[in-house]
Amino acid sequence: MDKYSSAEQTISLNPVTIPSLINIAIKHGVNANTLLNDVGISAESVTDPKATLTLGQLDALYSACGTSMGNAAFGLQMGRITRLDSLNLVGSLIGTADTLNHAVDHYRRFRELLHPFMDMGISVHGKEAALIYAPTIANEITLKPYYCEMFLSGIAKIFSELTRKQLKVTRMEFSYPDPGYADVYSEVFEAPIFFNKGQSAIIFESSILDQPLPGRYPELNESFEIQAVKYLMELDRLNSVECQVIRYLQENMGIRPISMQDAARRLNVTTRTLQRRLKKENTSYVSIRESIRFKQAQLYLTETTINIDEIASRLGFSEPTNFYHAFKRWAAISPGEYRRANKQVRPEAEAEALTA
Template sequence: MKERMVPAAIIPAIMDLAIKNRLNIESILTRADVGLAVERDSGTYVSISQQLRIFNAAYDVMDNPAFGLLLGESIQYHSLDLVGQLIATSQNVQEALDELFQFKDLITPFTTFSLEIKGQDAVLVYSVDSTMVRENLPVHHDVVASSVVSIANAIIAEGVRLKRVCFIHDKPEYLDHYHRIFGDCVEFGSVRNEVVFDRAQLQEPLLTSYPDYHDGVKTLAKEKLRSIESRESLAAKVNYYIARNIGVASTSLEDVASHFNVTPRTMQRKLKQENTSFVAIRDACRHDRALRDLADPSIDVDALAELLGFSDTSNFYHAFKRWQGVSPGAYRKQALAERGLN
């Protein structure tokens, strides 16, 4: 299956951090097995695996456990290409978050975001897909929270009024960096990664708001998303569509084929030409989603089975044991133990 491509927008920020710390950029790219053209051309596309290899190589070469926080601090809205421009030129915080949610795949397709309102709190929830990001997961959590807060502080007049910043990973040794960036409201070993701030700020105008320019950038962002999709095989498109719509919309063969404006028979024939099948792709998406959600202790197994489209929990148990070799309960116990949670 041809791998999804993304603009190399975050790579310059990694390179800038490397330069500030007097690291050899060529050694990082060599270690990641990625050509120098990625660093030189901001318009370059890279595969998700290439982006992750560069990230991991920079983390290894820098040899600083606070790498994620430092990288997040160095990322400003102009570091994130069209997505950063959309965020900065939005009218208020709510619109900026809406744009992040819609176009985040242009910068971080393995991260999901949602916003919850709880009383006077606005809760930005995010998760990094551990089936895609298999190394240095806590470092990715650090990057997301640090960059969100750094960008918010740059475009909100008085900065973001943080109430809590929660991480699912355990308390690390480099606490001083967390306190410097987030203050004293940091919590570790949480059920979810959250950035909690004052709900009233959602309607707060941004210093950099520019509605007319914003509309033009949004058109370009939509075109770039379409450009990425046009580079992919049908199998990659189907995989991505199912992964995003599990539990949200129907992922039956008929409905997925309709989304791509082909008949079910045509879709099956084209997927066969790419040496795969609809059943295999949907099975892989269900497997990946199950692995991700079982690592979250707040998600009920019965509810997960229903979300994945199984007629009953027993069928889900049989399928998961076929995929993973162990039951969902055994896998969850192992995943939580690795995070230091009961």
């Protein structure tokens, strides 16, 4: 079992997860720039589909939003303002589904396009159905009340939007103790609330799951599904271990020495696990590192006047001669020969080199 903490676990983001949270904070007078800086998230990563954070950073953002708004029940508040049109392509897919069961199937299949871990399960017992909060990553962070509040109140809102009538909740069950604002739960769900249960779930009449939805549109739904499959395939590629290692090395090479242990820690796995997963993807840490070193070396040699000894140091070589031999292996010529043949130094690069 991997030894690193839940907070260090790396997760991928998407264009929905963080902006929706920030928008709510802004509406409550919170400065978005201050909020992101306080939790160590760059503004660029908010809309970058390739961005990754640690689970701890995402949790810190949720927590900071609640604190900044002075509202312990902000998870319920976020869920209440959820709308299909705020869920991008997945919202369109769900909105044209035949039935609620069909909509749930779509969400579960394409959930990663919306959120890194919020998932659900459905259990049907006779006339009752339970829609259960079942995060794909279950730990001390993802099981915090505000994630469950956000998810279940959001699902209740979406179900009402899909059926075009208020979801009649039989009762609500939560696996944790009363957080101190049970009255807000009652107001949001308009049903009996029970804490310290074996699950966190919305209980409702099972008969509505297979009733035709007023917005069903099979042909359009099929078109949305084709698009969603393409996006999911691209997301899977970006989430590959190889791509995660590449991003980590690109972000850090030239700033400080990086080892395989550093990369493994960033991905919240052991070194052995990292090696095994990369092998499964038909690559290795060394081959990825060497590829990035070569590309970075080419940039330094053609677009700056940084001397070769400094380039070697920036790329993590202990001795310039090691860099010399490696570059000759990569390019079949020496670094100096490559620079003379390909030099394209911009005027401002001269100044950059002087301050490097």
